[in-house]
Amino acid sequence: xxxxxxxxxxxxxxxxxxxxxxxxxxxxxxxxxxxxxxxxxxxxxxxxxxxxxxxxxxxxxxxxxxxxxxxxxxxxxxxxxxxxxxxxxxxxxxxxxxxxxxxxxxxxxxxxxxxxxxxxxxxxxxxxxxxxxxxxxxxxxxxxxxxxxxxxxxxxxxxxxxxxxxxxxxxxxxxxxxxxxxxxxxxxxxxxxxxxxxxxxxxxxxxxxxxxxxxxxxxxxxxxxxxxxxxxxxxxxxxxxxxxxxxxxxxxxxxxxxxxxxxxxxxxxxxxxxxxxxxxxxxxxxxxxxxxxxxxxxxxxxxxxxxxxxxxxxxxxxxxxxxxxxxxxxxxxxxxxxxxxxxxxxxxxxxxxxxxxxxxxxxxxxxxxxxxxxxxxxxxxxxxxxxxxxxxxxxxxxxxxxxxxxxxxxxxxxxxxxxxxxxxxxxxxxxxxxxxxxxxxxxxxxxxxxxxxxxxxxxxxxxxxxxx
DNA sequence: TTTTGAGTTGTTCGA
DNA sequence: GTCGAACAACTCAAA
Numbered sequence: 001x002x003x004x005x006x007x008x009x010x011x012x013x014x015x016x017x018x019x020x021x022x023x024x025x026x027x028x029x030x031x032x033x034x035x036x037x038x039x040x041x042x043x044x045x046x047x048x049x050x051x052x053x054x055x056x057x058x059x060x061x062x063x064x065x066x067x068x069x070x071x072x073x074x075x076x077x078x079x080x081x082x083x084x085x086x087x088x089x090x091x092x093x094x095x096x097x098x099x100x101x102x103x104x105x106x107x108x109x110x111x112x113x114x115x116x117x118x119x120x121x122x123x124x125x126x127x128x129x130x131x132x133x134x135x136x137x138x139x140x141x142x143x144x145x146x147x148x149x150x151x152x153x154x155x156x157x158x159x160x161x162x163x164x165x166x167x168x169x170x171x172x173x174x175x176x177x178x179x180x181x182x183x184x185x186x187x188x189x190x191x192x193x194x195x196x197x198x199x200x201x202x203x204x205x206x207x208x209x210x211x212x213x214x215x216x217x218x219x220x221x222x223x224x225x226x227x228x229x230x231x232x233x234x235x236x237x238x239x240x241x242x243x244x245x246x247x248x249x250x251x252x253x254x255x256x257x258x259x260x261x262x263x264x265x266x267x268x269x270x271x272x273x274x275x276x277x278x279x280x281x282x283x284x285x286x287x288x289x290x291x292x293x294x295x296x297x298x299x300x301x302x303x304x305x306x307x308x309x310x311x312x313x314x315x316x317x318x319x320x321x322x323x324x325x326x327x328x329x330x331x332x333x334x335x336x337x338x339x340x341x342x343x344x345x346x347x348x349x350x351x352x353x354x355x356x357x358x359x360x361x362x363x364x365x366x367x368x369x370x371x372x373x374x375x376x377x378x379x380x381x382x383x384x385x386x387x388x389x390x391x392x393x394x395x396x397x398x399x400x401x402x403x404x405x406x407x408x409x410x411x412x413x414x415x416x417x418x419x420x421x422x423x424x425x426x427x428x429x430x431x432x433x434x435x436x437x438x439x440x441x442x443x444x445x446x447x448x449x450x451x452x453x454x455x456x457x458x459x460x461x462x463x464x465x466x467x468x
Numbered sequence: 469t470t471t472t473g474a475g476t477t478g479t480t481c482g483a
Numbered sequence: 484g485t486c487g488a489a490c491a492a493c494t495c496a497a498a
Contacts, residue, residue: 140495140496140497141496141497141498142496142497144496146495146496147494147495147496148474148475148494148495148496149475149476150474150475150476151474151475151495151496151497224477225477265476266476269476332477333477336477375476375477382475382476383474383475383492383493383494383495384475384476384477384478385490385491385492386490387478387479387480387489387490387491388477388478388479388490389477389478390478390479391477391478391479392478392479392480395478395479396478455479455480459490463490463491466491466492467491
């Protein structure tokens with residue numbers, strides 16, 4: 001009887017540098033990678049048509065890649081703690097391999113699966129997840145988890161890295177097992193996905209990585225804040241594990257220059273927020289900083305919907321929100337501006353922003369999204385004062401999109417507005433509005449709030465909550 | 469135990 | 484237009 005293993009694939013949708021797949025292939029004669037369509041995720045806390053569509057494309061390609069190695073991807077639908085023991089029984093697998101994950105749902109699910117498999121005498125091997133370093137083992141000198149980024153970053157730079165693995169040379173599947181069919185994308189919840197979705201899958205991800213390493217990363221330090229370009233746009237591939245962040249980081253770590261160093265530092269933020277969620281699972285629902293748990297948030301569905309639709313009357317805010325709706329992605333600088341606007345101009349709960357982003361973002365990742373929302377809402381790990389995170393959407397636009405390329409791309413009503421009015425189109429005279437083909441209040445919304453006024457109110461709200 | 473240095477990304481106001 | 488000050492005080496991490 002040949003030894004058999006299952007590789008439970010969740011967000012490791014690749015064959016390159018896949019620790020669980022490589023280890024299983026080294027240790028067993030027969031290997032069956034399996035993906036389980038889990039209603040706990042597809043219809044769970046943060047369902048997303050965009051990610052469902054992207055996932056569907058990734059799964060198709062992964063199956064093809066595995067077939068190229070002699071294997072195939074098994075598809076099952078149901079709860080993992082039911083499906084994995086059943087499949088282990090059918091295949092005679094003695095070990096199940098998977099990659100570590102940090103979200104509260106993933107950890108509870110994995111524990112339940114582990115217990116179910118243990119009852120059948122099936123061994124579990126947890127392999128490193130898609131992080132550059134081992135986020136669970138980085139500790140302060142006293143052995144505590146970090147709560148501040150910079151000391152974490154220093155330790156992270158020094159931390160051991162696992163080696164980058166080659167894909168297995170070939171795979172032999174267990175015989176006589178039904179593959180299961182990948183249902184149509186709509187069955188995964190991919191109804192009404194964004195119109196302009198980036199190409200899913202490992203090969204597209206690797207192509208994007210190589211292009212970024214060849215042409216982008218060297219200029220990253222100077223250009224990453226430029227709204228019209230300058231970032232890697234690799235985040236969807238990293239979220240779904242089409243790319244190994246360990247491989248990417250290793251390629252960047254060997255380079256000199258500010259761009260490579262700064263980009264590597266940004267990769268560390270992924271690990272940091274995973275580390276935070278792992279050791280402080282409460283942040284999934286509550287502010288990291290106790291004193292801000294008493295902040296009161298406005299409730300106004302009309303304002304919230306204007307923000308979601310990109311109809312606030314502030315061009316940069318609207319450009320960012322529309323980029324998100326149309327593509328499932330948003331430039332990082334725009335994420336900061338729209339986040340500040342939601343929480344400090346509209347005074348709406350950061351969890352509403354978190355939820356909307358999770359619904360729409362291809363890279364929607366619980367740890368990263370939560371950490372960044374808490375950061376821009378000034379309630380998270382960052383100890384800088386709240387007024388340092390209160391961004392002016394007008395000056396941000398002038399600084400980071402001076403030619404208006406980004407705003408004009410995503411807000412077509414404003415294309416005819418001259419540069420000097422593009423950040424504050426409502427200041428145009430009536431004749432200037434006519435000439436620009438953009439009448440404020442009919443072609444493009446008037447500002448839904450006055451930033452100068454709301455800024456003062458936000459300062460007061462935060463000051464009062466912090467002083468309690 | 470106590471001390472010390474430091475903390476992603478800003479904005480406004482008035483001289 | 485440029486520049487410095489004010490916007491607060493606190494907690495983390497290491498020595």
